[in-house]
Amino acid sequence: MPDTDNQSGMNLADTIANAMRHASAKLIRVTADIRNNNLELTVEDNGHGFDMGNVIQNIRSGYGIASIRERAMICGGRAELTTGPGKGTTVFAQLPLKNRRKNCD
Numbered sequence: 001m002p003d004t005d006n007q008s009g010m011n012l013a014d015t016i017a018n019a020m021r022h023a024s025a026k027l028i029r030v031t032a033d034i035r036n037n038n039l040e041l042t043v044e045d046n047g048h049g050f051d052m053g054n055v056i057q058n059i060r061s062g063y064g065i066a067s068i069r070e071r072a073m074i075c076g077g078r079a080e081l082t083t084g085p086g087k088g089t090t091v092f093a094q095l096p097l098k099n100r101r102k103n104c105d
């Protein structure tokens with residue numbers, strides 16, 4: 001289910017669940033930093049990664065990775081996902097802490 005009450009910029013729980021369910025990773029590292037009034041979240045795994053091109057074609061919009069960037073933008077921030085077969089996956093989001101928008105706690 002998409003989280004309609006709270007955009008959270010990047011749904012951290014979704015992203016960690018992805019790393020646990022799909023990556024076969026040995027390591028999942030979650031970091032949170034506050035830098036220049038932004039919350040910076042990184043979820044990094046050293047699993048098998050994936051081919052974004054293949055996944056994007058099969059995506060159900062509003063869910064999972066399809067909406068990470070969109071949700072971050074709704075909250076005035078940005079997000080990026082870096083991956084590739086054999087390369088692990090990193091999701092980075094930068095979300096403003098000041099002048100936060102509604103539903104972006």
Ligand SMILES: Nc1ncnc2c1ncn2[C@@H]1O[C@H](COP(=O)(O)OP(=O)(O)OP(=O)(O)O)[C@@H](O)[C@H]1O
Nearest residue numbers: 018019022023045047049050055063064065066089
């Ligand atoms: N960290 C990851 N490592 C490897 N593959 C991933 C990772 N994150 C996502 N994927 C791939 O991208 C696909 C899409 O992820 P997405 O979160 O959109 O959907 P899902 O996890 O399959 O379903 P849902 O999140 O709706 O329960 C996954 O099915 C998986 O193939």
Ligand SMILES: [Mg+2]
Nearest residue numbers: 014018064065
């Ligand atoms: Mg998922």
